[in-house]
Amino acid sequence: MLYSEKVMDHFRNPRNVGEIEDADAIGEVGNARCGDIMRVYLKVENDIIVDVKFMTFGCGSAIATSSMATELIKGKPISQALELTNQAVVEALDGLPDYKLHCSVLAEGAVKAAIKNYYDRNNIPYDPEAFKNIAD
Amino acid sequence: MIYLDNASTTKVSDKVVEVMVPYYSEVYANCSSLHEFGQKAKEKLEDCRQRVARVFNAKSREIYFTSGGTESDNQAILSAAQIGIRQEKKHIITTKFEHHAVLNVLNKLKQQGFTITYLDVNSNGIIKIEDLEKAITPQTVLVSIMFANNEIGTIQPIKEIGRVCKEHKVLFHTDAVQAVGNEKIDVDELGIDMLSLSAHKFHGPKGVGVLYARSNVPLTQFIVGGSQENNRRAGTENLPGIVGMVAALEAAYKDLDTKNQRLKKMRDKLFDELSKIPHSAINGDREHRLCSNFSMCFEGIEGESLLLLLSDKGICASSGSACTSGSLAPSHVLLSIGRPHEVAHGSLRLTLSRYTTEDEINKVIEAVPQVVAYLRSISPVWDELEKGVRKHVI
Numbered sequence: 168m169l170y171s172e173k174v175m176d177h178f179r180n181p182r183n184v185g186e187i188e189d190a191d192a193i194g195e196v197g198n199a200r201c202g203d204i205m206r207v208y209l210k211v212e213n214d215i216i217v218d219v220k221f222m223t224f225g226c227g228s229a230i231a232t233s234s235m236a237t238e239l240i241k242g243k244p245i246s247q248a249l250e251l252t253n254q255a256v257v258e259a260l261d262g263l264p265d266y267k268l269h270c271s272v273l274a275e276g277a278v279k280a281a282i283k284n285y286y287d288r289n290n291i292p293y294d295p296e297a298f299k300n301i302a303d
Numbered sequence: 304m305i306y307l308d309n310a311s312t313t314k315v316s317d318k319v320v321e322v323m324v325p326y327y328s329e330v331y332a333n334c335s336s337l338h339e340f341g342q343k344a345k346e347k348l349e350d351c352r353q354r355v356a357r358v359f360n361a362k363s364r365e366i367y368f369t370s371g372g373t374e375s376d377n378q379a380i381l382s383a384a385q386i387g388i389r390q391e392k393k394h395i396i397t398t399k400f401e402h403h404a405v406l407n408v409l410n411k412l413k414q415q416g417f418t419i420t421y422l423d424v425n426s427n428g429i430i431k432i433e434d435l436e437k438a439i440t441p442q443t444v445l446v447s448i449m450f451a452n453n454e455i456g457t458i459q460p461i462k463e464i465g466r467v468c469k470e471h472k473v474l475f476h477t478d479a480v481q482a483v484g485n486e487k488i489d490v491d492e493l494g495i496d497m498l499s500l501s502a503h504k505f506h507g508p509k510g511v512g513v514l515y516a517r518s519n520v521p522l523t524q525f526i527v528g529g530s531q532e533n534n535r536r537a538g539t540e541n542l543p544g545i546v547g548m549v550a551a552l553e554a555a556y557k558d559l560d561t562k563n564q565r566l567k568k569m570r571d572k573l574f575d576e577l578s579k580i581p582h583s584a585i586n587g588d589r590e591h592r593l594c595s596n597f598s599m600c601f602e603g604i605e606g607e608s609l610l611l612l613l614s615d616k617g618i619c620a621s622s623g624s625a626c627t628s629g630s631l632a633p634s635h636v637l638l639s640i641g642r643p644h645e646v647a648h649g650s651l652r653l654t655l656s657r658y659t660t661e662d663e664i665n666k667v668i669e670a671v672p673q674v675v676a677y678l679r680s681i682s683p684v685w686d687e688l689e690k691g692v693r694k695h696v697i
């Protein structure tokens with residue numbers, strides 16, 4: 168098999184897929200030219216991510232990592248969500264083939280882009296360094 | 304399982320397996336051995352050579368057995384390059400959408416000082432013969448143009464290419480790996496000097512093929528060793544494989560017209576029904592293509608996820624998306640016919656064989672729109688297309 172059972176499970180039954188109409192923040196990374204795009208919607212209450220949804224254009228690993236990333240940040244404080252790494256997402260999925268690792272960078276980037284959007288919308292000061300490496 | 308990936312490889316027919324077995328367990332002698340047993344194997348080998356020659360209206364001594372399409376392409380092009388070096392003609396003409404077995408050999412020749420012209424294949428996936436005529440120079444030694452494309456199935460004007468090459472005294476090689484078994488080929492009538500074919504594309508075994516080379520074309524021995532294949536291709540002949548290939552080849556041409564009519568009817572039904580999916584497009588000319596080839600792009604989705612979901616429904620298909628190839632770029636074939644990157648990612652190739660049934664086609668016609676609709680429902684690209692933020696391309 169190309170993918171682990173966990174990857175296939177998240178690909179076949181993605182968690183938190185869809186749109187949040189009245190989202191408090193939206194982040195999107197990637198471009199259609201290179202093949203993968205992920206968009207993340209956040210609902211935030213008292214600095215806690217109470218709901219998260221995503222939409223992804225991409226391969227099996229892009230959809231599975233999107234799903235897993237949203238699971239890992241759901242119900243967590245923003246400060247904790249900011250620490251999400253693509254390695255953590257990949258580990259939670261029991262790994263990805265080497266040549267598919269680039270597809271997983273997207274999930275970390277989209278989550279960070281959404282958090283940055285939340286800070287911007289609410290005029291919350293932040294360290295730009297924390298958002299320096301958002302994948303695109 | 305519904306197997307619609309026959310351009311990748313095909314099922315070896317039961318009949319082919321049956322005729323191969325005795326050449327493993329009974330007539331297993333080396334064709335080069337002098338004893339009677341060896342001579343029996345040698346006789347069979349030469350019988351096979353003659354039968355291949357007959358299919359293409361060639362001569363026995365113009366048929367060289369190889370390990371398949373890749374080796375035949377390599378040897379044809381490298382042999383022509385040797386001729387080019389001797390005659391100080393270091394220009395080769397090909398197309399933008401050849402198989403990598405051709406393109407990557409030409410890349411190596413480029414490093415050795417050859418100039419390569421890549422002809423445009425236009426939006427229909429077919430070269431313009433005027434472009435070829437314009438590209439030929441006194442330095443041109445070889446034109447290598449595939450008979451039918453492996454991704455979109457479009458068929459090139461082989462007879463005209465052969466005529467132009469003859470007029471300009473340029474060698475003409477064609478990679479006919481996808482065409483053999485699907486199209487009638489007479490090397491004299493079409494003016495072909497070298498032709499590559501591979502048994503596993505027409506219900507023969509893997510790892511065996513043919514290079515046809517006209518008797519006046521000197522081949523370079525590229526796999527070096529013993530004196531097999533008239534000193535042009537060393538290594539003990541794969542007699543069981545060759546026997547299987549010949550049986551498959553003859554079977555393919557026995558009922559060619561009726562088989563093609565049947566496949567075309569099913570393939571056209573796929574085109575008609577799946578074209579109803581909004582913002583979809585057929586890749587390559589709809590008529591000048593192999594009867595077995597279906598290829599379309601669907602906007603707003605990505606090919607690998609499409610393939611995985613079809614696979615869950617028991618359908619084996621393929622795609623030219625980047626993520627299925629392991630590289631970041633989508634298929635060079637789809638880019639060569641002018642599909643933008645984002646559209647090329649959403650491609651689907653279905654390739655039929657004589658074993659394909661109407662019932663299977665009906666199941667695919669039901670499954671594909673469902674999967675496309677689902678993937679679009681979770682796609683931010685489709686969302687932008689629908690909201691008008693992004694412009695539809697197809």
Ligand SMILES: Cc1ncc(COP(=O)(O)O)c(C=O)c1O
Nearest residue numbers: 371372373402404453480481501
């Ligand atoms: C057009 C074309 N050329 C060459 C090849 C290589 O053939 P083989 O797999 O026998 O090496 C293929 C098959 O993948 C093909 O489709």
Ligand SMILES: [Zn+2]
Nearest residue numbers: 226229270626
């Ligand atoms: Zn990917």
